[in-house]
Amino acid sequence: MTNTLHTSLSLSSEVADAVATRTPVVALESTLLSHGLPPGRNLDVARRLENTVRETGAVPATIAVLDGVARVGLTDAELERVCAPDADLDKLSLRDLGPAVALRTSGATTVAGTAALAHAAGISVFATGGLGGVHHPLPGSDLTWDVSADLGTLARTGVLVVCSGMKSILDIAATLEVLETNSVPVLGYRTDDFPAFYLRSSGLSVPRRVDDPAQAAAVFAAHRAFSDSGVLLANPVPAEHELDRALHDRLLAEGLELVRERGVSGSDVTPVLLEHFHTASGGASLDANEALVVANARLASNVAVELAR
Structure with missing residues (x-):
């Protein structure tokens, strides 16, 4: 059963009841499941997250677009569909949501797509x-037009x-500058260093630090x-799960060379880089x-x- 706000956005009954009663809800993306993890493990992770x-x-509230309907909160059968080896789901950023809904296609939502649908719900x-x-410039260029819609x-x-x-394959310093330009507060949780996904520190500092969930909630509300x-x-x-930095740096260098050799660009x-990390690290990544x-x-x-208190 679902509670439909309009024809293209559908909340599961559990999520709809939680939103209506101000019960805490956490949105979860689906691109990680369909594009970021191998079949089998993706479904295990999906259930573990929930x-x-x-x-x-x-x-x-795991979010995806299925047959033209943006679903906020998936059934177990829908989770299985998102994680299926033959799912062949599109990758949906915010710009892709309208076409997916209008053309009744299916896709997994990125950070941008998930954030927009969560907010709407x-x-x-x-x-x-x-x-x-922000991606680094391609070889032979001194600027890039490749900036994620997430920002x-x-x-x-x-x-x-x-x-x-964000992943260390990106220009983290430039990304932080874009966030600052757009007045997005960046908080470090129990850290003064901005993390780099597989690594606990990117070598860059965070503008503000919070040390417990209540502080984070207070900053967001203010x-x-x-x-x-x-x-x-x-x-x-x-x-205990941070990648060894020497291994990380070697895999990154190999992955970038692989990208250059294959002429890979854009999204x-x-x-390609993640797949190289996964295979060459023996599963550590x-x-x-x-x-x-x-x-x-x-x-x-x-x-x-804390926000719901």
């Missing part, structure tokens, strides 16, 4: 793995996004009184990915509980 949110006192807290950002969406959408920074933009809460990968760069996204779901749930 269970983590429930154990922490909130309601999970009345959900303020969203847990993910890593944020998109612009966060600048206009009042959600708190819990992530482990910010929303002055601005329509969201807030980024950066939570480093658990120390295809990240999947997959373990890190799972550990950090589960930790982010737990933290997001704790913040959502």
